[in-house]
Amino acid sequence: MSPLEFREAPVLDQREVAPNIFLLRVGGEFHALPGQFFLLRAWGLHPPLSRPMSVFDLSPGSLSFAYAVRGEGTRLLSRLRPGDIVQVLGPLGKGWSRAEGKVALVGGGMGLAPLLFTAKVFGRPLHIFLGFKGEPFLVEEFLPFGEVYVATEKPGYPGAFLGLVTEAFEPRGYAAVYACGPRPMLEALYEKCRAAGVPLHVSLEERLACGIGACFGCTIFTKRGPVRLCREGPVFRADEVFDGARSFRGT
Ligand SMILES: Cc1cc2nc3c(=O)[nH]c(=O)nc-3n(C[C@H](O)[C@H](O)[C@H](O)COP(=O)(O)OP(=O)(O)OC[C@H]3O[C@@H](n4cnc5c(N)ncnc54)[C@H](O)[C@@H]3O)c2cc1C
Ligand code: FES
Structure with missing residues (x-):
């Protein structure tokens, strides 16, 4: 087929x-x-x-x-x-490949979606940071694949960091970081990773049209020029999309 x-x-x-x-x-x-x-x-x-x-x-x-x-x-x-x-x-789209050594996955809310299969394929040594606005969900699915840390903005979850996942996470010591979540979270994470000299890879789950590379409706500007999010992404090196790059859609 x-x-x-x-x-x-x-x-x-x-x-x-x-x-x-x-x-x-x-x-x-x-x-x-x-x-x-x-x-x-x-x-x-x-x-x-x-x-x-x-x-x-x-x-x-x-x-x-x-x-x-x-x-x-x-x-x-x-x-x-x-x-x-x-x-x-x-x-569809490109996947991401594992850097050697200890890596971290960081998910914000529904941004955890691409990270379970990533954790399963990448294998240990692996630290997984999951952030939520309220009650955490799907955390137990991640437990077999790495050390899991949870942050939530709502009090009442023993063992969870109270606050943003980007506050809980410290990139120093990782060979690379892989993240998915809301754009402000990814940008905050990028600032930390850049300061620590640790490569950050992001999955940009933004709006698509055809999804198969035909309409150019998902084009974003990157350091290497315009690319289609659905075809050349959705995973990118963060410096390519956040460092002086701009998007047709103003994001
Ligand atoms: C590559 C890729 C992978 C994705 N993977 C997942 C996933 O695993 N799990 C998941 O829950 N979502 C994922 N999304 C987002 C998901 O595709 C959208 O939430 C979905 O298409 C919304 O469709 P809808 O008809 O329910 O909403 P619509 O009626 O199209 O929109 C309803 C509301 O949601 C907002 N919205 C729509 N799309 C998005 C979006 N991408 N991001 C933020 N807000 C949006 C709209 O602005 C509108 O306010 C992914 C997106 C991409 C590009
Ligand atoms: S959504 Fe049509 S080219 Fe990406």
Whole structure:
């Protein structure tokens, strides 16, 4: 099958792991690199665009996505039940590869989505920092793959750092850092990593259109010129996208 054809995948299970956060597992044999994504659709013509989702987990016979319900597309995905069919296209985009030595993964909120499969493939020595606005979710999934540290902005979670994950995290001593989360979090992390001389790799989960490199609607300016987020990304070296680079979309 061509990598640019949708294929039908049956829903194996879906559960709401926190308010409006879902874990969807579909059946089939898939391959992907950590950091790559799939396009999903579970509807007819409307909405016209398929929705990009990072690989959360991949095992023989199944592929999982972790997502937050934000609008119409994700609301439709959240209604899927075992046996329903999802159209999936991928893997798409570039993945990231592991630096040698001890590395850290840093996820902010739903930005943890691409990090579980990354942790699984990268292996130890690995430290995983997860930040949340409120109640942490999906943390237990990460425990087998590295040392896990949790930060939350809401009091009441024993063992968790109270505050921002970027305050809890110190990049010194790591060979490289890999992160996904809201843009302000990534920028704050970049300042710290740059000061410490540690390379930072980011996954930019911003809005896409076609998702397959055809429309140039996701173009951003980087130090090496304009690139398509869906094709040359979504993972980039942070200095390429944050150091004096600008985006068509003003982000
Ligand atoms: C490469 C890539 C991988 C992604 N992986 C994941 C993932 O694993 N899990 C996950 O939950 N999300 C992921 N996203 C974001 C996800 O694709 C969007 O949240 C989703 O497409 C929203 O669709 P919708 O129809 O529900 O919302 P829409 O109706 O399209 O939008 C509803 C609201 O959400 C906002 N919104 C839409 N897209 C984004 C976005 N990308 N970032 C922030 N706000 C947005 C809109 O501005 C609007 O306010 C990824 C995005 C990219 C580009
Ligand atoms: S979304 Fe169309 S080229 Fe990237």
